[in-house]
Amino acid sequence: MKRYLLVVLLLSCAQCIAQPLETSINQIFSKYNHPGIPGAAVLVIQNGKVIFKKGYGTANLEYDAPITPSTVFDIASVSKQFTGFAISTLIQEGKISPDDDIRKYLPEVPQFSNTITIRHLIHHTSGLRDWPATLHAAGWRWDEAFRFEDILRMVKQQRDLDFQPGARYSYSNTGYNLLAALVARVSGTPFPQWIQEHVFTPLQMNASLVLDDYTKVIPHLASSYDNNDGKEFRKINDALTALGSSSIFTTVEDLSKWVIHLQQQIDGKDPVYLRMLEIDSLNDKQPVTYGYGLSVETENGITNISHGGGWAGFRTVISMYPDQKLAIIVLSNNSDFDPEGNATAIAKLFLKDKLPATPVREDLSKLPTLKGDPELLKKYTGTYKLGDGWYVTFTLEDGHMMVQANGESKFSTDIKSDTVLWVPAYNSSVTFRDITDKAAALRYRGIIAPRITPVTLDSTLLVGYAGIYYSEELETAYKLSVENGKLTAHHMRLGDFEFDPDRVVAARFSSNNGTIDFIKTDSGITGFRLSNGRIKNILFKKQ
Numbered sequence: 001m002k003r004y005l006l007v008v009l010l011l012s013c014a015q016c017i018a019q020p021l022e023t024s025i026n027q028i029f030s031k032y033n034h035p036g037i038p039g040a041a042v043l044v045i046q047n048g049k050v051i052f053k054k055g056y057g058t059a060n061l062e063y064d065a066p067i068t069p070s071t072v073f074d075i076a077s078v079s080k081q082f083t084g085f086a087i088s089t090l091i092q093e094g095k096i097s098p099d100d101d102i103r104k105y106l107p108e109v110p111q112f113s114n115t116i117t118i119r120h121l122i123h124h125t126s127g128l129r130d131w132p133a134t135l136h137a138a139g140w141r142w143d144e145a146f147r148f149e150d151i152l153r154m155v156k157q158q159r160d161l162d163f164q165p166g167a168r169y170s171y172s173n174t175g176y177n178l179l180a181a182l183v184a185r186v187s188g189t190p191f192p193q194w195i196q197e198h199v200f201t202p203l204q205m206n207a208s209l210v211l212d213d214y215t216k217v218i219p220h221l222a223s224s225y226d227n228n229d230g231k232e233f234r235k236i237n238d239a240l241t242a243l244g245s246s247s248i249f250t251t252v253e254d255l256s257k258w259v260i261h262l263q264q265q266i267d268g269k270d271p272v273y274l275r276m277l278e279i280d281s282l283n284d285k286q287p288v289t290y291g292y293g294l295s296v297e298t299e300n301g302i303t304n305i306s307h308g309g310g311w312a313g314f315r316t317v318i319s320m321y322p323d324q325k326l327a328i329i330v331l332s333n334n335s336d337f338d339p340e341g342n343a344t345a346i347a348k349l350f351l352k353d354k355l356p357a358t359p360v361r362e363d364l365s366k367l368p369t370l371k372g373d374p375e376l377l378k379k380y381t382g383t384y385k386l387g388d389g390w391y392v393t394f395t396l397e398d399g400h401m402m403v404q405a406n407g408e409s410k411f412s413t414d415i416k417s418d419t420v421l422w423v424p425a426y427n428s429s430v431t432f433r434d435i436t437d438k439a440a441a442l443r444y445r446g447i448i449a450p451r452i453t454p455v456t457l458d459s460t461l462l463v464g465y466a467g468i469y470y471s472e473e474l475e476t477a478y479k480l481s482v483e484n485g486k487l488t489a490h491h492m493r494l495g496d497f498e499f500d501p502d503r504v505v506a507a508r509f510s511s512n513n514g515t516i517d518f519i520k521t522d523s524g525i526t527g528f529r530l531s532n533g534r535i536k537n538i539l540f541k542k543q
Helices: 002-028 077-093 120-123 131-137 150-159 171-188 191-200 253-268 272-274 341-352 372-377 457-467
Strands: 039-048 049-054 058-059 246-248 295-299 302-311 313-320 326-332 382-387 391-399 401-407 410-412 420-423 426-435 439-442 445-450 467-471 476-483 488-491 495-502 510-513 516-519 524-532 535-542
Touching: 002 049, 039 253, 049 253, 077 120, 077 171, 077 191, 077 246, 077 272, 077 302, 077 313, 120 171, 120 476, 120 495, 131 171, 131 272, 131 524, 131 535, 150 171, 171 191, 253 272, 253 313, 253 326, 302 341, 313 341, 326 341, 326 401, 382 439, 401 420, 401 516, 410 516, 457 476, 457 524, 476 524, 516 535
Parallel strands: none
Antiparallel strands: 039 049, 039 326, 295 302, 302 313, 313 326, 382 391, 382 445, 391 401, 401 410, 420 426, 426 439, 439 445, 467 476, 467 535, 476 488, 488 495, 495 510, 510 516, 516 524, 524 535
């Protein structure tokens, strides 16, 4: 009887300890803890043990299936650490070296003017174009299939690097796709099979797989959703087989086995796993805090090993604090979900003031809206540069301040003080600075944007830009024409979209499908170069 009472007391104490943690995590995820809302699966590991796991929200809205710790998610770029493990293992076995030219194993990669090494692929310093933006520029729509074979063909077609290898850090999914191809070539085993044999089977991650066929039926799989219109959730297609960079499907329960194992091997000084944490530096010695599929950062004496992911409506993260023996895994099927922010909120329950404070965006929406002085507001009108190719223009129309970023619609603002406007569409404030005859700059979400004098475009010159432009690299054409005073692009698969003139650089135009810089010679316009995020200067020749 005494032994029975002792067990009951111990269980009661455990529940007393666990209850506040569950209550706190429930509060963090309260927004998603309702039926009919895509949500998340959450798992917390401390001292090598799972101390919390729970599902919030709905895995499939059509069948009202709830999310549980056994729900399967596409973990997107969180997959990269498994590729990093594979590469580190091959290095340890002496089969490859980080400084090997990748063409030693993948001779089909073009011979560029500079050598790309395995190290460049690992740390995202290769200069290879990132496949999502590249294939989209070639005509792939976001709601259709992207296959591993498409990515490899794209690499074979690349004409120039975005930059000299080692000169810059630019996150490239393509690099990790090539690492997966390299693993298969060197080991003689298909990449999905290699991961299965070296990770999933030994760790009994029985619900996990590397997807090489997007038509495969996956039991207990969550669907992914988007709510961008703010009215109703819509399914997002997830037809992707990007081996190496993404396309691992698993659960928080399975991932906990990997994370516990990873912590144990780090503590045991296993060289394969320690190598995964090695960061690198650029040619100019600037540090790159990205290891083998893992971001490794230390702040306030706290080391965080992590990686997030996002594809379709899936948002995912594994966040580890190895010195504190703490790890958080969060997998979501809601495109609006903030995995890193929510994981950090959980970590603060344990580490409290040891973690840096999370910046809080000031919400001025509930402050009274004032009537502005027209003479003062005129000082704020004009164009400001937020970033490269990113400008915002303020105009005074019928007593109301309006704002428009390039490539976007025009939105109204609310006046909150003599220097501060609230932009409901941006859910953010704008503060004007250094005001004399005109405001010299503004502050927006931490960005100090100087006032600039826009380039005046002679609309009659637009006709000279019209024509058909073809890219041999992408094997696609854009037809440019002038419609209603606007430079309009037509693409067979992407449809019609407008290019707005750059505010500063002449012969540069921007759209939601990238920025183009026209090439001028004595004989006229001969082509343009297209850039878009992680892709730079793809050549299109005028036909």
